[in-house]
Amino acid sequence: MDKFKVTPWEVEGRIDYNKLIKDFGTKPITQDILRVLEKHGRLHVMLRGGYFFSHRDLDLALDDYEKGKGFFLYTGRAPSGAMHIGHLLPFIITKWFQDVFHANVYVQIPDEEKFLAKRGLSLEEIDKMVETDILHISSLGFDPHRTFIFRDREYIRHMYTPAVKVAKKITYSTARAVFGFTNETNIGIGFYPALQIVPTLFEKKRCLIPAAIDQDPYWRIQRDIAESLGHYKAAAIHSKFLPPLTGPEGKMSSSVQETAIYLDDDPRTVKEKIMKYAFSGGGATIEEHRKRGGNPEVDVAFQWLHMLFEEDDGRMEEIRKDYRSGKLLTGELKMMLIEKLNRFLEKHQKEKRRAEKLVRLYMHDGKLAKRMWEG
């Protein structure tokens, strides 16, 4: 049996997502709930391809929308290194939900979390990353008047009072059980969960959180205390971890260059990395591959295409069949991914160069941002 580990600070091993659903007590995103979503807008490939695979109360959020009450969206990014493609995915699905459901989006940039959680990372280093990270996020086309991006250390003036109310309800023993805190945990990271929970209370509506499933412990605590604070339990949709290029285990890491495609990578680098490192489910030789076929389940190029990029479901099924049969070679499959990736990155990098002005709107001058600073 494969062993794996999933906490907000560590993801290791080959993850059994069905077991995670059981362990965490969440629900699978079923065809039924996808059909409800589909009534409102064409499903995003990350939903069709199963990258977002689990949820809590997504059905209730959709009910709220249909009843006219609506919901709001919340996600975030803790700067700790150059952003890779995996970091962008929760934002992309959040943008999809904003477009389809006209919802407000809150983006937390916890510019203290990784400083507190990691040895040897200074606040000054984080501050240098923050700006670039916000530019990346601001390149995705969020509605400038319905989106608020905030840094913890700046927006703390509005977060501390609600954080204190949240913190009073979380004991050491709860934090220890949920996050695995030890005697060596510092009191800063001990307090941090309160700050990650606060944005779920920004509106008197249900909050829907798209995030990787390692963040679920925060939402479990939120759901235990939200109602006693006069708020809704947070709803969430959980993504899998984007497998690192080098193999189907763990998650893509900013600190290991060859496992990741960075948002600033140029086309040649992308091509080289995919060709050289992308873990293949194909045969050891072309002859063997033609004879026995490939295994799409472990093939990273296939998985990325399937979960993130191939909009055409029919085409994707063809690729799966051809790869399994051996008709499609690993190299060919990789070229497909390279093309999609580079098209995506080219657009992203272009938008990023134009995003400076948007940052001001998202952080301070847009309608929602203004209201949040005044409130």
Place this chain on the structure above:
Amino acid sequence: MDKFKVTPWEVEGRIDYNKLIKDFGTKPITQDILRVLEKHGRLHVMLRGGYFFSHRDLDLALDDYEKGKGFFLYTGRAPSGAMHIGHLLPFIITKWFQDVFHANVYVQIPDEEKFLAKRGLSLEEIDKMVETDILHISSLGFDPHRTFIFRDREYIRHMYTPAVKVAKKITYSTARAVFGFTNETNIGIGFYPALQIVPTLFEKKRCLIPAAIDQDPYWRIQRDIAESLGHYKAAAIHSKFLPPLTGPEGKMSSSVQETAIYLDDDPRTVKEKIMKYAFSGGGATIEEHRKRGGNPEVDVAFQWLHMLFEEDDGRMEEIRKDYRSGKLLTGELKMMLIEKLNRFLEKHQKEKRRAEKLVRLYMHDGKLAKRMWEG
């Protein structure tokens, strides 16, 4: 042997202050150090009478002053109930130090601490107390351009970043050992020590903290980490606890009416309380008292006069002798205290009515306050 307990949240029993000095590893305030202080200004009665009895690095702070570098002062008040006379004493001695050493004073109002530490106290209730508490503090005559009074939940915008740096250096196990935190401690009070330590880092000078000795655990932690943050270890002078009217054990409590003289008490109430409740070291009857004399060591009226009010040391010695011999009766001693107390409160209440304007200077518009908000 008497048992006693001293933590920032509990003070119980008859306190052996010499043992506290040993247990906490502080130094007694000796005649030698008082002589150094006296070079700069007439000693305050709380120093002469031994109410402030212990210190850390007071000698170094005085050296810094003599070398022209100077030091700054820091104390505070966590609102949780009506202020009594005991609450004012650290501020009175702080004011004395400001006058004598021309030092900046920082006053922290942790308007979240007691909410986090106490069951059944709401932030709304605290907010009501904050204003009155600040008025009381502002009545003492601090220099409006060298004094900054701030509430945690408001000033957090400037405190959170340094607090994060402090918090990273304090582990759960340290907090547990120093403060006695348990599994039931909430993560908010777990983080709070970082915020109480931050003001010790406000200037690149030595910080001198006048406070009751139960606050010393905070300064012990501060002294362990300050130098690694490029700052001085905090200096402190420690007061005893003002004995409650009702007896020489524990400390005066806001929640037990008859143990305390409140800052808003009128002269009649003061007289009644002292006459009725002030624990007497005198004989059970006048005859017995005349014969055997009284015990000034446990007599609350004597102790208050000695530690807080009687400016004339010669007069105080007379009172001690006369009370011990039986010449001075308990009722007479109490009348002396009542007179001093009421004179003090009359002046304080008058100043308080005029303090509104000063509050703005201390909190926002004075020179130091302005610099702290801009910084």
